[in-house]
Amino acid sequence: MKIINPLFVFSAVILLVFSTVTSARVTPEEAARLGKDLTPLGAEKAGNADKTIPDWTGGLKNIPAGFKSGQPYIDPFADDPILFTINQSNMGQYLDKLSLGQQALLKAYSTFSMPVYKSHRPVGYSDKLIKLVNKNAVSAELVQDGNGLKNSGANYPFPIAQSGLEALWNHVRRYRGGSLNRTYVHATPTKSGQYTPITFYEEFSERSALKDFAKNKDDNVMLYFKQAVKSPARLAGNVLLVHDTIDQVKEPRRAWIYNAGQRRVRRAPQVSYDSPGTASDALITADNFDMYNGAPDRYDWKLEGKKELYVPYNSYKLDDKSLKYKDIIKPRHINTQYSRYELHRVYKVVGTLKQGKRHIYQKRVHYIDEDTWAILGSDFYDGKGNIWRVAEGHSKYFYDIGTALPTISAYYDLLSGRYLVTGLANEVKNKYNFDRKFSTKDFSPSALRRSGKR
Amino acid sequence: MSTKYIARFSILIFFFCSNLLADTFLIPAPYDHCFHEPYYRDDSPPHEEALAIGKCFYLAAENILLDDSENDPYEASSNISKVISAIQYADSWFRLAIQKGSTVAITYLHHTELYLIDARQKHPPQNLIPLSISEDAHATTH
Numbered sequence: 001m002k003i004i005n006p007l008f009v010f011s012a013v014i015l016l017v018f019s020t021v022t023s024a025r026v027t028p029e030e031a032a033r034l035g036k037d038l039t040p041l042g043a044e045k046a047g048n049a050d051k052t053i054p055d056w057t058g059g060l061k062n063i064p065a066g067f068k069s070g071q072p073y074i075d076p077f078a079d080d081p082i083l084f085t086i087n088q089s090n091m092g093q094y095l096d097k098l099s100l101g102q103q104a105l106l107k108a109y110s111t112f113s114m115p116v117y118k119s120h121r122p123v124g125y126s127d128k129l130i131k132l133v134n135k136n137a138v139s140a141e142l143v144q145d146g147n148g149l150k151n152s153g154a155n156y157p158f159p160i161a162q163s164g165l166e167a168l169w170n171h172v173r174r175y176r177g178g179s180l181n182r183t184y185v186h187a188t189p190t191k192s193g194q195y196t197p198i199t200f201y202e203e204f205s206e207r208s209a210l211k212d213f214a215k216n217k218d219d220n221v222m223l224y225f226k227q228a229v230k231s232p233a234r235l236a237g238n239v240l241l242v243h244d245t246i247d248q249v250k251e252p253r254r255a256w257i258y259n260a261g262q263r264r265v266r267r268a269p270q271v272s273y274d275s276p277g278t279a280s281d282a283l284i285t286a287d288n289f290d291m292y293n294g295a296p297d298r299y300d301w302k303l304e305g306k307k308e309l310y311v312p313y314n315s316y317k318l319d320d321k322s323l324k325y326k327d328i329i330k331p332r333h334i335n336t337q338y339s340r341y342e343l344h345r346v347y348k349v350v351g352t353l354k355q356g357k358r359h360i361y362q363k364r365v366h367y368i369d370e371d372t373w374a375i376l377g378s379d380f381y382d383g384k385g386n387i388w389r390v391a392e393g394h395s396k397y398f399y400d401i402g403t404a405l406p407t408i409s410a411y412y413d414l415l416s417g418r419y420l421v422t423g424l425a426n427e428v429k430n431k432y433n434f435d436r437k438f439s440t441k442d443f444s445p446s447a448l449r450r451s452g453k454r
Numbered sequence: 455m456s457t458k459y460i461a462r463f464s465i466l467i468f469f470f471c472s473n474l475l476a477d478t479f480l481i482p483a484p485y486d487h488c489f490h491e492p493y494y495r496d497d498s499p500p501h502e503e504a505l506a507i508g509k510c511f512y513l514a515a516e517n518i519l520l521d522d523s524e525n526d527p528y529e530a531s532s533n534i535s536k537v538i539s540a541i542q543y544a545d546s547w548f549r550l551a552i553q554k555g556s557t558v559a560i561t562y563l564h565h566t567e568l569y570l571i572d573a574r575q576k577h578p579p580q581n582l583i584p585l586s587i588s589e590d591a592h593a594t595t596h
Contacts, residue, residue: 188532188535190532273497274543274546275489276539281483281532282483282536282538282539282540283535283539298497355553356498356550356553357497357498357550358497358504358547358550360539360542360545360546362546382545382570383542383549384545384570386570386574388542413535413538415538415573415574416534416538416573418534418535
């Protein structure tokens, strides 16, 4: 009889353990830094040496006078002057603080510029969120080669991220107000600037924010999302429903589409990875939505430390109700006159396509804000290793809710000279509503038909 | 009529039918049919399947470029991104096919690379080596 070497068995067990649990929580001593030299979300409290990045002192102290919840947000930094503007002719002076994607944009378009303002760190966190994150720090773990999580609360599983995957999960599971519904416009202008605005209405809820939340029901689902097209008439009535699972390799994202023309609900496995994004005119992939979403399994993710970069921040002007869409949507790129860049520290996370896996992006680089864990910029490389697309998330802080979300996101295709801009709401009366709470019934496939009424 | 033309005609018929039926992407792209099975069944299929999917995207790009000569400038501008995306999808499938042992895909990958180099140098790129030429070349050499 063949005898199995005990050393072999031991090695196999160790290998099995480390192949399924790829990350361990931080020690209580490390976690104790949260709220001390680190912010509650793990960012450095101290600013940089020359204070061009300020200290974090708890976030915005006062909500702007005259602001009422549910009304358009008042820019708390409206009086800040532009410090300087980076453009094609002077970009050489700022290369160390520009991503390669931003450099490519500046090189490609002489009209593209980056107005730089004083940096502010307005984001604050509720006691409830701080408590949740503190718990996550010592309990959350990656499982299934990083495709899943265990022992994690709803948001920010890894405030002290030690790998690219952990940083990416913090983006995917960042706090968005629990639940919301919103109306906005997106457009895919041609090179000459012509476009048809497409109006979307979306409903979103984290599982834990559902009215009928039950701890052990649907526990591999992290969020529910429904997106209906409201205009133009030829597209109106089409609805997408997604139940985003935590471990999408174990259980793929559940998605359905209601086609108004056919009046049929169908499963939609294509809403994942590099399938074309909804109504995107082939300018983004499904996993580009929200800068990054979905399963991380096709890439090796590496955390390449922190960098100081000029990133879109406090982008209240782009949401100004006095502007029309045509003021922002211009040929080749958005009207950068209304954008705002600030110097901030970002985590640089690089995803490289795994051997034997396929995606149209051979490499993707994400720049993640240290204060919000939101991806603010991304560079996408094609199979040959050239930068093909560049994305920027122009976010703002929703001071009454305690979350930072994109005002608009722009995805530039450098090869075609076109772009997609999404999140525009200048001509919408009330873009966001965080008050509504949803139940699982609102996100059932049978609810799709009701949502699709034209 | 050669089998090559019958095959191309069938692809065109399938292309138009899939556009009529497409309910997946709201605004149908001219290569939506390439996303049908087995695209979603397996993200790492054998090299023959990977090559076939890559060819589907490549042919779709060819078709858009053929149509472009008759389109108005608005349509043509809108189509640039579709051609480039179709070529990038083809490129990614050819790369996978090569990783899995396909030698034929090497020639096709060369075509996608040439087109993308062209695209980087001038807007809009117009020239795409017809896949049928490569197929003929392979037929005579094998």
